[in-house]
Amino acid sequence: MITIKNLRKDFGSRTVLNDIELQIPAGQATGIVGPNGSGKTTTIKTLLGLVKPTAGNILINGENIEGQWDYRRKIGYMPQIARYPENMTIRELFDFIKDMRGSPTNRDKELLEYFELDNDIDKRMRTLSGGMRQKVGAILSMMFDPEILIFDEPTAGLDPKSSVQFKKLVHEEKDKGKTVLLTSHIMSEIEELTDHLIFIVEGNIRYDGPMHKLMERQKEQRLEGAVAKMMEETAA
Numbered sequence: 001m002i003t004i005k006n007l008r009k010d011f012g013s014r015t016v017l018n019d020i021e022l023q024i025p026a027g028q029a030t031g032i033v034g035p036n037g038s039g040k041t042t043t044i045k046t047l048l049g050l051v052k053p054t055a056g057n058i059l060i061n062g063e064n065i066e067g068q069w070d071y072r073r074k075i076g077y078m079p080q081i082a083r084y085p086e087n088m089t090i091r092e093l094f095d096f097i098k099d100m101r102g103s104p105t106n107r108d109k110e111l112l113e114y115f116e117l118d119n120d121i122d123k124r125m126r127t128l129s130g131g132m133r134q135k136v137g138a139i140l141s142m143m144f145d146p147e148i149l150i151f152d153e154p155t156a157g158l159d160p161k162s163s164v165q166f167k168k169l170v171h172e173e174k175d176k177g178k179t180v181l182l183t184s185h186i187m188s189e190i191e192e193l194t195d196h197l198i199f200i201v202e203g204n205i206r207y208d209g210p211m212h213k214l215m216e217r218q219k220e221q222r223l224e225g226a227v228a229k230m231m232e233e234t235a236a
């Protein structure tokens with residue numbers, strides 16, 4: 001369980017997260033949706049300790065993460081835009097990360113084959129296409145079998161086949177009891193992959209609860225319609 005209490009983030013005079021309160025349930029998949037610039041990535045980065053909150057607390061499995069680093073071993077993160085050491089090959093990058101972490105694993109090899117990247121393992125990062133880089137990010141997030149998986153717009157840039165493969169993996173991780181947190185602008189993807197929904201607008205939480213309840217409340221069959229209605233209500 002991830003608990004966010006009164007979390008505030010200001011960038012200069014701009015409040016990007018406005019005292020948000022959230023409970024992200026363990027062993028389920030949660031989707032964070034909201035307009036561009038509403039604070040989704042900032043929320044994720046505070047969980048990872050990459051952005052320091054202006055105020056508030058984050059607890060993972062009941063423990064406050066402030067000043068802690070070890071908890072991050074429990075989290076696999078696939079960023080929206082990943083930056084890599086561009087001169088390293090995929091093989092060198094994976095070996096380097098395994099060495100630094102001191103965690104031997106063969107899961108990277110399985111995932112490279114799964115995403116059909118095994119023949120590209122000796123290519124330098126700077127020569128990879130956007131979709132190939134996304135796949136590298138997906139593999140890095142899952143290769144150490146973490147209990148929490150965070151994906152920021154994971155399928156943006158993936159071709160349809162790879163996107164289906166990625167979603168199949170997420171289902172498998174969910175079935176293993178992992179906690180998954182996912183942002184996407186593709187509502188069908190959120191609908192397909194997640195059970196719990198958070199809707200955020202300008203740093204304020206407008207909905208936090210089971211996805212089916214939101215659809216019932218909005219009298220919509222599809223999440224896209226339910227979210228569109230919520231956006232209209234917010235704008236009104």
Ligand SMILES: Nc1ncnc2c1ncn2[C@@H]1O[C@H](COP(=O)(O)OP(=O)(O)OP(=O)(O)O)[C@@H](O)[C@H]1O
Pocket residue numbers: 011016034035036037038039040041042043
């Ligand atoms: N390091 C930073 N310095 C200043 N402002 C920032 C910084 N990072 C994010 N912001 C601002 O915070 C706001 C929220 O950004 P964030 O990336 O969290 O949005 P998002 O909901 O993930 O958007 P998108 O759907 O476009 O990815 C934006 O106005 C953004 O410009």
